Amino acid sequence: MKKVTKEVYLKWYEDMLFWRKFEDKLAAVYIQQKVRGFLHLYNGQEAVLAGSLHAMDLSKDKMITAYRNHVQPIGMGVDPRKVMAELYGKATGTSQGLGGSMHIFAPENGFYGGHGIVGGQIPLGAGLAFADKFFNRDAVTLTYMGDGATRQGSLHETFNLAMLWKLPVVFIVENNGYAMGTSVERTANHTEIWKLGLGYEMPCGPVDGMNPVKVAEAVSEAVERARSGGGPTFLEMKTYRYRGHSMSDAQHYRTKEEVEEYKKIDPITQVLDIIKKEKYATDEEIAVIDQRVKDLVKECEKFAEDSPYPEKNVMYDVVYEQEDYPFLPHKL
């Protein structure tokens, strides 16, 4: 694994803080009805992304996930202003305003979505890996899913095929305890989700998903295995989401105390504590980072606000590659 240096810690701190504040901003503008539809936020789960990115070769590795997907593309190098603009439904958004919150795509940065149907992205991730293997690209695809998604048939069929064909894919379940209002205990007669890999003899295991170092270690090992022809791995990240499932969730299924317990092991705080303890940065230097994060979030908001809405013809232009596709009229 690449060493976790002072620079890595500082990057983790700045990245994770930015992701957190970016999501907080989205929650705020959602309440102002500038962003609509469903909005699923990542607060609390940032260590999974930070640690994973450390293990990836961003020049060729790929990522695919579900609808809790705003900050992953940013981690992969996408301009965060474009992600914000997508949520505003603006022409400057990652999908020109067509996809919205649940459907961020940025293939140039190796980010393949952004998927709204629970479990739908699992075979797609294996398919991305299939193509990389087919073309000898030496690349690995990280395929993320929620704990709820592991109860879909798509996971089981895909696990079998990915093992059968030794596809260069890492399956990562972000077990944040709940699928909407349903706790993991209420979805199966076992709670150690990683053990699902055992039935397919897929290397698998649990990981402390609140600690980016632990995540980076586990994902690095899995990525190396995949890259060297050893096939898939299934990792269960034990993590937690601080916010409701989406913005309309009253959260009667859990206690405030439970949320507070997890905030005690907050990934950003954990990283900041190490930075301070190891004296990787002074208080002043940390304040500079904090300010930079604040400014960038503001800039994203301003960019999204100021951007134009898409032209109406875009709705048709993006459906087919064929340029003169004969669409049916739908009204006078």
Added chain:
Amino acid sequence: MRTIQFREAVAEAMSEEMRRDESIYLMGEEVAEYNGAYKASKGMLDEFGAKRVIDTPISELGFAGIGVGSAMNGNRPIIEFMTFNFALVGIDQIINNAAKMRQMSGGQINIPIVFRGPSASAGQLAATHSQAFENWYANCPGLKVVVPSNPYDAKGLLKSAIRDDDPVIFMESEQMYGDKGEVPEGEYSIPIGVADIKREGTDVTIVSFGKIIKEAYTAADELEKEGISCEIIDLRTVRPMDHDAILNSVKKTNRLVILEEAWPFGNVATEITYQVQSQAFDYLDAPIVKINTADTPAPYSPVLLAEWLPNHEDVIKAVKKVLYK
């Protein structure tokens, strides 16, 4: 008369039927402890217990099929999909098993099951979460497809759907659950396959169903100010279709506009258009106009969605066109 919400009408219909018949259960994601993702089963876990109001993991294929299997063996399941977009994951069990079992077994095994949940668009939810599948299911022999547009119809039709001995697809809308309407206290049901004239009129017939019919009401109000009288027919059931109700109205008004929230290719409006031209050709004074959603997946952006989704202005335009105004 008392006024209740659409979601309450749905819960009442299910609860009354479950009190009457012990073989009925409700199964789906978040239906029990969460009281339904849209609170359409509020209080039902408390009343009927976890044996009959059953939360599932996110496993649409599995629980749709378990529903069908149990219906082969004495149960009368109500299977809730959080939305019909997600039913696609389990549609094999609906089309290949629920719809076919009676026919394949030579009439030996019937499937008394209801698959219900919201359908079609519900704001800026984008492509995968805004799909209307009424016409997909209506295309399939063996199924019945019911799409109510108000609380009264929802309760009466859901009770009939639950009592029906064949599989029924019952489609609601996230955007209707909060709608209020008059629903009597006592027992009643509405037969499947019977359309309802929601407004009588003389100049033009507007056929619609589901939540989009509200755009027809708004249009009719506007047009009335201009002296144009619209007759609005709510199909309520898409399959089997009440052709007589449509034909009788068209024979009176001689003009037809169809408003359907669905992609334009081969939809319910297309079927109505065929039936009317073949059975009432001589009565038509203008070509039929149908209004649908755009021929694209639903876009997220508010400006595009407004263009994609039909509205009352589109209905007004269409009515004026068939009236040559």
